[in-house]
Amino acid sequence: MPKRGAPPEVNAGSMADIAFLLLIFFLVTTTIETDAGLDRMLPPIEPPDTDVIIKQKNIFQVSINRDGQLLADEELTNIQDLREKAKAFLDNGGAPSGSPDYCSYCKGKRDPSSSDSPAKAIISLKNDRETKYGTYITVQNELVGAYNDLRNREAQRLYKKDFTEMEAEYLNPETPDHVREDLKEKVKRIQELFPQKLSEAETTSN
Amino acid sequence: MSKFNKKKDAAVPAVNTASLPDIVFMLLFFFMTVTVMKDSSLKVENVLPNASEIKKLEKKDRVIYIYVGKPTKEYEKVFGTESKIQLNDKFADASEVGDYILMERAKKPQELQNVLTTALKVDKDANMGIISDIKQELRKVNALKVNYTTYEGDAFRNLQ
Numbered sequence: 397m398p399k400r401g402a403p404p405e406v407n408a409g410s411m412a413d414i415a416f417l418l419l420i421f422f423l424v425t426t427t428i429e430t431d432a433g434l435d436r437m438l439p440p441i442e443p444p445d446t447d448v449i450i451k452q453k454n455i456f457q458v459s460i461n462r463d464g465q466l467l468a469d470e471e472l473t474n475i476q477d478l479r480e481k482a483k484a485f486l487d488n489g490g491a492p493s494g495s496p497d498y499c500s501y502c503k504g505k506r507d508p509s510s511s512d513s514p515a516k517a518i519i520s521l522k523n524d525r526e527t528k529y530g531t532y533i534t535v536q537n538e539l540v541g542a543y544n545d546l547r548n549r550e551a552q553r554l555y556k557k558d559f560t561e562m563e564a565e566y567l568n569p570e571t572p573d574h575v576r577e578d579l580k581e582k583v584k585r586i587q588e589l590f591p592q593k594l595s596e597a598e599t600t601s602n
Numbered sequence: 603m604s605k606f607n608k609k610k611d612a613a614v615p616a617v618n619t620a621s622l623p624d625i626v627f628m629l630l631f632f633f634m635t636v637t638v639m640k641d642s643s644l645k646v647e648n649v650l651p652n653a654s655e656i657k658k659l660e661k662k663d664r665v666i667y668i669y670v671g672k673p674t675k676e677y678e679k680v681f682g683t684e685s686k687i688q689l690n691d692k693f694a695d696a697s698e699v700g701d702y703i704l705m706e707r708a709k710k711p712q713e714l715q716n717v718l719t720t721a722l723k724v725d726k727d728a729n730m731g732i733i734s735d736i737k738q739e740l741r742k743v744n745a746l747k748v749n750y751t752t753y754e755g756d757a758f759r760n761l762q
Contacts, residue, residue: 433657530727
């Protein structure tokens, strides 16, 4: 029996080709970007059991018509000015000091004919069936932006940090648990100072 | 001077490619870990609007996607140029959205069924009418958490 030599070496020259093949497959199937967007809650379909009476002055009505024109609080408004208007409305704090609705942290004009407090203030958004989706998103973005600006202001005052930053960290699954517990309290507190009350009425077509 | 002559004669040594597979494997693993497979091919035009106040959609397993937009060129002849809804790989009517959500919800594990988000990927030129119909359907099946998926950018660019 002939003596066997060392086993022959496996030729690894084609390994690179195989790896390249796999690499190219993953390259073409990859979508790296994560989706992002505006989070919204829809109202439940069952009407609430008790009718809540809301004072007219606590509602900020925003309507968009089919040409993308904007009616905010019964005035024709530029979309660029919407954020400031919404902020002025939310931050108004019209309730007199001493009343249960008095808002101690509001920095608005305290106009008694506008909203009582951020907790009472409701923004109502109405749109036409022919409205462009892009316009609608811009308006949504500005309204959410108004809330975020005010929340950031309060978060800066209380915790020296932006609310949006804290919220993003809180929602990030990689944040360690003890940090998240701590953030949860803070995020909740700020959300209570400026609760997001954005109502979306059903669309009209006229 | 003989030194120089010697060099001239020597053949260029072959580049050692032994580490090439390692490099390629490294790239391969990178792409393998960041890859998310496409689960449906788009049959509608889908240029999302821009927004700046966005939140990231973490955890892809908790998301149900609905696409809306004009049918692409190849489907234009059959489906027209009006905005359409795409569920999975099919065009659908607004009335089918509810069933689709219920079906997708049933596919997910029990503990996730209450925390699902519906991501609306809507072309920016679509009309709000079709969106309202979808929203109405979503409310009927109690899928109230929605995310209007957008690109990050200046929201005022949508108006042009």
